Amino acid sequence: MKLEKISLLIFCVALCMFSCGNDDDGTTDVEIVIRDRNEQQVIDNNSLIEFLETHYYNSDVFENNANASISDLVILPLATGETVPNGYTLLKDAVGVSRKTTFADTDYEFYVLVLNEGGGDFKPSFADNILTTYQGYTLDDNLNDITDAFDSKTTPDTYFGLIDLIPAWRRVFPMFNVANGYVDNGDGTVNFNNPGMGVMFIPSGLAYFQEARTDLPSYSPLIFKFELIHAIELDHDGDGIPSYLEELSGNQEFNINSEAGVFDGDDTDENSIPNYFDTDDDGDGVSTATEISELFEIKKYNEPTKAALEALTFAANEKLVHIVELANGTFTGTTITAADTDGDGIFDYLDAD
Incomplete structure (x- = not known):
């Protein structure tokens, strides 16, 4: 039995034990039905494609502009009968073909909008620690309003271990380079030069799948805007092999x-x-x-x-x-x-x- 299946079995047992009991006011907890990963991937991929085909972004701001920030990104819905304005690009055209990976015995597709590959000379691996800022949204959120984000990190003061995070992050961040330095503004803040920058559009199976979180329903395809600032290559057991x-x-x-x-x-x-x-x-x-x-x-x-x-x-x-x-x-x-x-x-x- 594979580790993914073992983990899923443990989750299901725990969930059943939790769902079978009533709380003090007599209400019953909602049981989450575990869906087939392959079937859910088809549903999620259709939702992602529909989103990419009906939204555009301000691509002119990021062309040959290493000083752009993820805060400059504007993603807007394409109204019925509307054409994409000058200086903007349809997301489906910008991301191109899907990226493919396998996780939990399931073939997944996801999409990456590359705003800046990053000017540093290091790309993290899936097993490294990264310093990043990000904003996470569902497909129904206003991507231009950070208060709509279900999760965000706007100050790069914490390193995250990619092996502890959702599978999509382990696939996407290794595509990008880190920043190539920073400028001290003299007021206690710094600006990072030329960080890796993009947006990932991911199915629920590469995110939280059946897990429900605050402001995030189960089986939600997600969008993460991010900047990759720095990374540390790890050798967890200190044996000399990364x-x-x-x-x-x-x-x-x-x-x-x-x-x-x-x-x-x-x-x-x-x-x-x-x-x-x-x-x-x-x-x-x-x-x-x-x-x-x-x-x-x-x-x-x-x-x-x-x-x-x-x-x-x-x-x-x-x-x-x-x-x-x-x-x-x-x-x-x-x-x-x-x-x-x-x-x-x-x-x-x-x-x-």
Whole structure:
């Protein structure tokens, strides 16, 4: 049984226990029916496409303007019979084709409006900490009024761990670069130069799905406006390998294996600890840090398509271990070169033999 299903089962049991009891005034709590993820994705995607086809934004403000802010963004509904005004662009035209990912055994589509890729030289991974400002809305909210947001962060004073947040954030933020510095205004405030900036339009399955929150119904497709300011690459277990490179299944999630003897997660030695949090990944009694000390190198490659990236020829003992789509539609791949003493195609730090 996969971790997602286990979590869902626990949630359902807890929900049933909670829903079966009455409160003091005799009212009954509303039971949330767990929907099929694939069916809900179709519904959500249709809603997102309809929104993108009926709204436009002030694109001229962001053209070749690294000093624009997310607060400058204006998104307006297209009235019946109205044409998109000059200086504005229909959202559907601006986002282009959908981005695709898989989560919880479901194929999802989501959309990203790229306002600025960011001028810094670092892109966070799905496992990193990010410094960001954001505003979250439903499709029915006024996106130009922050008081309509169900959640927001306007002051960048807290780092967020992406592995602790909704799946969509782990897919979208790695597309963008951080800011390339800041200017001190002399009054206790700063302006960040050229941050990554965009809007994500996401289905409920990559957000909170059946979970209801304050001002947010269950199964809500969402819109997040955001600025990516800074990020910190993490190595959670301190073994010398960045955490994102210890995700083995390529789904930008950390999971234990679904069952004994089935290596479909990120737990090489089956000790129920994913490798990113395990100091001895293969369980051979020699720490991962020791096993990579002799030969270990990380390289990055960029290609216009994922297929072109996968078709590259790499050096001996060099393996492509991580691929991410960038905001501009190209793909970056990360390789690891490490020791493979017995030549069996498995790096020593993952090989208990």
